[in-house]
Amino acid sequence: MKFSPVVQELIDALKCLPGVGAKSAQRMAFHLLERNRKGGAKLAHSLEKAMTEIGHCQECRNFTEFDLCEICQSPKRKLSTNLCIVESPGDVIAIEQTGEFTGKYFVLMGHLSPIDGIGPNDLGLDILAKQFASGQFEEVILATNPTVEGEATAHYIAELANEYSISMSRIAHGVPVGGELEYVDGNTLSHALSGRKQYSL
Amino acid sequence: MKFSPVVQELIDALKCLPGVGAKSAQRMAFHLLERNRKGGAKLAHSLEKAMTEIGHCQECRNFTEFDLCEICQSPKRKLSTNLCIVESPGDVIAIEQTGEFTGKYFVLMGHLSPIDGIGPNDLGLDILAKQFASGQFEEVILATNPTVEGEATAHYIAELANEYSISMSRIAHGVPVGGELEYVDGNTLSHALSGRKQYSL
Ligand SMILES: [Zn+2]
Ligand SMILES: [Zn+2]
Numbered sequence: 001m002k003f004s005p006v007v008q009e010l011i012d013a014l015k016c017l018p019g020v021g022a023k024s025a026q027r028m029a030f031h032l033l034e035r036n037r038k039g040g041a042k043l044a045h046s047l048e049k050a051m052t053e054i055g056h057c058q059e060c061r062n063f064t065e066f067d068l069c070e071i072c073q074s075p076k077r078k079l080s081t082n083l084c085i086v087e088s089p090g091d092v093i094a095i096e097q098t099g100e101f102t103g104k105y106f107v108l109m110g111h112l113s114p115i116d117g118i119g120p121n122d123l124g125l126d127i128l129a130k131q132f133a134s135g136q137f138e139e140v141i142l143a144t145n146p147t148v149e150g151e152a153t154a155h156y157i158a159e160l161a162n163e164y165s166i167s168m169s170r171i172a173h174g175v176p177v178g179g180e181l182e183y184v185d186g187n188t189l190s191h192a193l194s195g196r197k198q199y200s201l
Numbered sequence: 202m203k204f205s206p207v208v209q210e211l212i213d214a215l216k217c218l219p220g221v222g223a224k225s226a227q228r229m230a231f232h233l234l235e236r237n238r239k240g241g242a243k244l245a246h247s248l249e250k251a252m253t254e255i256g257h258c259q260e261c262r263n264f265t266e267f268d269l270c271e272i273c274q275s276p277k278r279k280l281s282t283n284l285c286i287v288e289s290p291g292d293v294i295a296i297e298q299t300g301e302f303t304g305k306y307f308v309l310m311g312h313l314s315p316i317d318g319i320g321p322n323d324l325g326l327d328i329l330a331k332q333f334a335s336g337q338f339e340e341v342i343l344a345t346n347p348t349v350e351g352e353a354t355a356h357y358i359a360e361l362a363n364e365y366s367i368s369m370s371r372i373a374h375g376v377p378v379g380g381e382l383e384y385v386d387g388n389t390l391s392h393a394l395s396g397r398k399q400y401s402l
Contacts, residue, residue: 003290006251006266013247016240017218018232019225023384026291029251031219033264034310037252039217044248046214047233050207051241054234063234064205089204090227109235183224 007033059131061124062089062107071096071105080104081138083131085157087111087145090182095143098186100193103141106131111149112156123153125160132164141196142170145181158201169196208234260332262325263290263308272297272306281305282339284332286358288312288346291383296344299387301394304342307332312350313357324354326361333365342397343371346382359402370397 002008007029014025032040056062057069064070071077071092082103086092092105108123120126131137140161144150158168171192184192203209208230215226233241257263258270265271272278272293283304287293293306309324321327332338341362345351359369372393385393 003294004255004263004265004267004270006247006254007264007290010247010251010255013240013244016233016237016244017229019228024220027220028218030264030290032217032248033251033255036217039214040248040252043214043217044245044252046207046211047241047245047248050211050230050234051238051245053207054205062205063208063231065207066205069205089208089231093204 056109057107060105060107061109061127062092062105077102077104081136082141083137083139084141084143085128085154086143086181087150087153088182091143091145094182094184094186094189095193098190098193100190101141104137108144108153111144111147111153113149120156125157128157129160132161132166135164137166139167139169141193142168143181147180155201162201167198169198171196257310258308261306261308262310262328263293263306278303278305282337283342284338284340285342285344286329286355287344287382288351288354289383292344292346295383295385295387295390296394299391299394301391302342305338309345309354312345312348312354314350321357326358329358330361333362333367336365338367340368340370342394343369344382348381356402363402368399370399372397 003011010029011022011025014020014028015022020028053065054063055065057064057072058067059072060069062069062071066073080103082101083106084095084101084103085106085108086095087108087110089107092107095101095105106124106128110118110123112118112120112123132140140157142154142157144154154170161168181189204212211230212223212226215221215229216223221229254266255264256266258265258273259268260273261270263270263272267274281304283302284307285296285302285304286307286309287296288309288311290308293308296302296306307325307329311319311324313319313321313324333341341358343355343358345355355371362369382390
């Protein structure tokens with residue numbers, strides 16, 4: 001015996017969320033059905049809209065429902081010669097909140113991970129190479145996470161930037177090794193940015 | 202600076218799920234956008250359908266998209282003189298899986314909680330009283346959770362059943378005190394059902 005088909009379908013569908021197993025999915029379904037139908041309906045609508053409308057910014061790869069994201073659309077940013085390379089959209093938010101950086105971003109949407117089959121092109125490094133070739137950027141800030149994969153990814157990109165004689169730096173002081181960039185407090189991140197140092201291969 | 206409006210709306214909407222804060226919502230949104238758009242779209246559809254179609258069974262109050270749930274529709278169950286009263290739909294599933302009970306259910310969808318403003322009518326006890334009055338039931342099994350609230354609710358229902366001279370029992374052996382019924386293993390629950398004892402006020 002199972003729940004009624006529509007209830008069971010909802011529970012099964014909720015399991016597509018990361019970290020949500022059978023018991024959590026059941027609890028979520030009951031909570032919405034019993035206490036927050038309005039919230040559930042709103043979530044259905046937001047999900048449907050996001051899944052169909054959200055794409056990647058043509059320049060920085062960040063999530064956006066437009067061709068270019070808000071940052072890439074900004075006239076002031078367009079002329080910047082600084083490019084900050086991060087792993088995720090959350091990292092962009094975190095760095096923007098420090099107010100220390102006014103250049104452009106490139107969002108990898110992950111890091112190199114041969115085991116998971118994630119190679120350079122999955123991170124848009126072919127697009128990035130074209131941006132390097134365009135000659136717009138004088139400095140590239142490697143702001144990937146200070147993890148093994150993040151460092152390997154930074155190293156790979158540094159080799160790429162080096163081919164185009166672009167100056168490279170790696171955010172450094174204050175970011176705890178093994179930690180995740182977006183969970184670092186703004187002050188620490190400010191120090192990490194201003195204390196960045198030349199990246200040597 | 203925030204995420205693009207549609208992304209931000211999705212993150213905010215995900216926070217309506219129990220136990221999901223800002224960071225989890227962000228992680229869920231990115232996961233769906235980046236790795237499982239199909240799952241996200243399916244979830245949107247399932248949610249929309251469930252929020253509009255799911256109601257309560259007219260007899261037992263369990264969630265169902267029909268007037269009567271599968272159990273209340275069953276011709277064999279309709280004639281049963283045994284009624285098992287539980288707090289949640291998950292409890293029905295747990296008891297059904299023991300195979301020890303072939304009577305009808307009444308699902309309270311919670312327990313008495315004066316602090317939260319949950320009184321007898323919120324649990325459908327007015328509907329339950331009518332079922333008691335109908336004379337169909339000879340025995341009522343009080344299978345609310347063995348928590349303070351669950352015991353208080355069982356006691357309240359026992360007083361109600363007593364008015365109609367219906368025999369009452371409370372599931373007993375094996376259910377750990379302070380635990381939640383639906384997390385108990387099937388074997389323990391079987392013992393708790395077969396070892397039920399007369400409920401005295
Ligand atoms: Zn962009
Ligand atoms: Zn029913």
